[in-house]
Amino acid sequence: xxxxxxxxxxxxxxxxxxxxxxxxxxxxxxxxxxxxxxxxxxxxxxxxxxxxxxxxxxxxxxxxxxxxxxxxxxxxxxxxxxxxxxxxxxxxxxxxxxxxxxxxxxxxxxxxxxxxxxxxxxxxxxxxxxxxxxxxxxxxxxxxxxxxxxxxxxxxxxxxxxxxxxxxxxxxxxxxxxxxxxxxxxxxxxxxxxxxxxxxxxxxxxxxxxxxxxxxxxxxxxxxxxxxxxxxxxxxxxxxxxxxxxxxxxxxxxxxxxxxxxxxxxxxxxxxxxxxxxxxxxxxxxxxxxxxxxxxxxxxxx
Amino acid sequence: xxxxxxxxxxxxxxxxxxxxxxxxxxxxxxxxxxxxxxxxxxxxxxxxxxxxxxxxxxxxxxxxxxxxxxxxxxxxxxxxxxxxxxxxxxxxxxxxxxxxxxxxxxxxxxxxxxxxxxxxxxxxxxxxxxxxxxxxxxxxxxxxxxxxxxxxxxxxxxxxxxxxxxxxxxxxxxxxxxxxxxxxxxxxxxxxxxxxxxxxxxxxxxxxxxxxxxxxxxxxxxxxxxxxxxxxxxxxxxxxxxxxxxxxxxxxxxxxxxxxxxxxxxxxxxxxxxxxxxxxxxxxxxxxxxxxxxxxxxxxxx
Numbered sequence: 001x002x003x004x005x006x007x008x009x010x011x012x013x014x015x016x017x018x019x020x021x022x023x024x025x026x027x028x029x030x031x032x033x034x035x036x037x038x039x040x041x042x043x044x045x046x047x048x049x050x051x052x053x054x055x056x057x058x059x060x061x062x063x064x065x066x067x068x069x070x071x072x073x074x075x076x077x078x079x080x081x082x083x084x085x086x087x088x089x090x091x092x093x094x095x096x097x098x099x100x101x102x103x104x105x106x107x108x109x110x111x112x113x114x115x116x117x118x119x120x121x122x123x124x125x126x127x128x129x130x131x132x133x134x135x136x137x138x139x140x141x142x143x144x145x146x147x148x149x150x151x152x153x154x155x156x157x158x159x160x161x162x163x164x165x166x167x168x169x170x171x172x173x174x175x176x177x178x179x180x181x182x183x184x185x186x187x188x189x190x191x192x193x194x195x196x197x198x199x200x201x202x203x204x205x206x207x208x209x210x211x212x213x214x215x216x217x218x219x220x221x222x223x224x225x226x227x228x229x230x231x232x233x234x235x236x237x238x239x240x241x242x243x244x245x246x247x248x249x250x251x252x253x254x255x256x257x258x259x260x261x262x263x264x265x266x267x268x269x270x271x272x273x274x275x276x277x278x279x280x281x282x283x284x285x286x287x288x289x290x291x292x293x294x295x296x297x298x299x300x301x302x
Numbered sequence: 303x304x305x306x307x308x309x310x311x312x313x314x315x316x317x318x319x320x321x322x323x324x325x326x327x328x329x330x331x332x333x334x335x336x337x338x339x340x341x342x343x344x345x346x347x348x349x350x351x352x353x354x355x356x357x358x359x360x361x362x363x364x365x366x367x368x369x370x371x372x373x374x375x376x377x378x379x380x381x382x383x384x385x386x387x388x389x390x391x392x393x394x395x396x397x398x399x400x401x402x403x404x405x406x407x408x409x410x411x412x413x414x415x416x417x418x419x420x421x422x423x424x425x426x427x428x429x430x431x432x433x434x435x436x437x438x439x440x441x442x443x444x445x446x447x448x449x450x451x452x453x454x455x456x457x458x459x460x461x462x463x464x465x466x467x468x469x470x471x472x473x474x475x476x477x478x479x480x481x482x483x484x485x486x487x488x489x490x491x492x493x494x495x496x497x498x499x500x501x502x503x504x505x506x507x508x509x510x511x512x513x514x515x516x517x518x519x520x521x522x523x524x525x526x527x528x529x530x531x532x533x534x535x536x537x538x539x540x541x542x543x544x545x546x547x548x549x550x551x552x553x554x555x556x557x558x559x560x561x562x563x564x565x566x567x568x569x570x571x572x573x574x575x576x577x578x579x580x581x582x583x584x585x586x587x588x589x590x591x592x593x594x595x596x597x598x599x600x601x602x603x604x
Contacts, residue, residue, distance in 0.1 A: 012378075012381050013343065013374075013377070013378040013381055013382075014341075014343060014344050014374070015344065015347060016344060016347050016348055038340060038341065038343075038371065038374045039316075039340065039341050039344065041315065041316060041340075042316050042317065042318060042341065045317060045318050046318055062403070062406045062407050063407050063409070064373065064374055064377040064403070064407060064409075068373060068374045068377070069340065071366065071370060072315075072316070072340040072366055072370045075315070075366040075370070076314075076315040079314050079315055080315075091406075093402075093406040096402065097402055097403055097406065100395075100398065100399060100402060101364070101366070101399055104364045104393075104395040104399065104445075105364050105365050105366060105445060106444060106445050107365070107366075142408060143406075143407060143408050
């Protein structure tokens with residue numbers, strides 16, 4: 001199960017009722033914070049997300065509506081006497097911005113602040129543990145920008161215990177079987193793995209793509225993702241504005257979703273020029289069926 | 303008349319219901335923004351303060367709870383196509399923090415952003431026009447910090463018209479009289495100014511002092527101010543914490559107010575460790591009578 005909490009999903013500037021980009025992805029006991037617009041720390045409190053569970057923050061790009069809340073969050077973690085390491089992934093320059101402010105405030109963190117500055121223009125594995133991988137998704141915006149792909153690893157296969165016993169497989173080989181290997185039984189016969197196991201839990205994946213103009217070459221990277229968040233700042237009638245500012249329309253987001261054959265497309269990063277959010281969904285559904293609209297405070301479970 | 307709007311008056315970190323330091327002082331058609339904690343731009347919207355009326359921002363020091371909202375506000379002004387100049391007063395380093403973020407975002411303002419970086423440790427006139435003056439108030443905190451004194455200039459004296467006519471003063475001298483000079487009448491006699499004029503409207507003054515430990519040598523600078531905002535992070539029972547962190551207690555704020563013989567003392571910059579704000583007022587009133595408690599969204603008129 002993945003749980004995604006939208007802390008903010010509006011473009012440009014925070015307003016009384018609209019927060020700029022930030023979301024929390026819970027996947028396999030991780031609590032990944034993705035982008036961190038101004039006010040994110042208050043949105044975390046409002047949504048009752050425990051600060052201490054956040055150990056990794058992924059920043060897409062250095063426009064204010066995606067990271068102006070970062071230095072405040074780091075500072076609040078310090079005031080709350082955090083001890084756990086904090087890893088920050090983002091474009092080159094992010095370390096200088098944060099450390100300059102810590103230096104001038106004469107306020108260094110007691111916990112370890114570990115920056116992973118990104119510069120590559122190809123998709124790259126940037127985080128990995130036993131169960132999860134995170135890859136960058138190179139995007140095309142006015143400044144250097146990465147989306148992020150969060151993927152569970154293939155889990156262990158499930159053993160069909162009775163079948164294994166019947167085929168005289170020594171229990172010492174059960175672990176190998178769960179890992180997908182063929183084994184030799186007590187009689188010296190080779191037993192094909194799929195004879196005695198079935199596939200384990202389907203690994204889940206989430207792709208976050210914001211901000212970006214329409215960029216087809218991300219399709220192979222996000223192919224078959226269970227969930228895709230793709231920015232849709234504008235509607236098709238303002239495609240000229242999308243092109244000029246290197247953003248996407250709802251229709252373009254849907255075209256990417258369709259080609260990548262994702263499970264669900266989440267829309268967000270709305271311009272506040274439109275009267276309702278439904279217009280984004282209606283436009284996108286002319287291309288791709290399974291659409292959900294993000295809104296601040298909304299929680300999705302997949 | 304002065305109008306002071308408290309946008310935030312809590313210490314340390316923004317919370318769901320508590321904002322960090324920021325306030326707007328309206329005095330003589332100016333709209334001065336004093337400090338700019340994270341979320342200030344949303345607080346300005348909530349309190350219906352027109353962004354365009356803000357032309358001068360005064361930052362006391364470079365701790366996050368006093369300026370982490372500044373870069374976002376500057377950025378929002380740009381997105382709203384501001385044209386008017388914006389003057390920013392604050393400690394040396396503030397320009398580098400803001401410009402580094404503009405550079406990395408490749409987002410320069412179209413309006414003029416004029417930094418006035420402060421380094422002196424003596425009170426200094428930093429702004430002046432026909433009607434208002436602003437002075438720094440050197441404070442004592444963990445980093446370089448200034449309070450600010452906002453003062454109306456002495457207005458013109460009021461002419462006692464009948465007395466002037468009776469004393470045969472030529473109307474050409476009336477302007478000189480209003481400016482406070484003695485004049486010579488038609489008969490060649492010197493007429494003392496106070497014989498034919500009375501004092502004009504009493505000029506108002508507001509002193510903002512945060513963050514600081516108890517510092518008696520600010521008393522001559524803020525002497526007789528109509529209103530003093532003095533931080534009171536702690537109560538006297540936590541005087542050891544105030545000393546350690548270079549903050550003040552409510553009692554110390556009141557001692558300053560008493561010595562400076564100000565009109566009203568406003569308390570703020572509260573630690574959130576106490577259950578109610580009244581405890582600050584009660585403690586301060588053992589020393590000085592005329593106390594008001596700040597709270598977010600509160601408006602004072604003087």
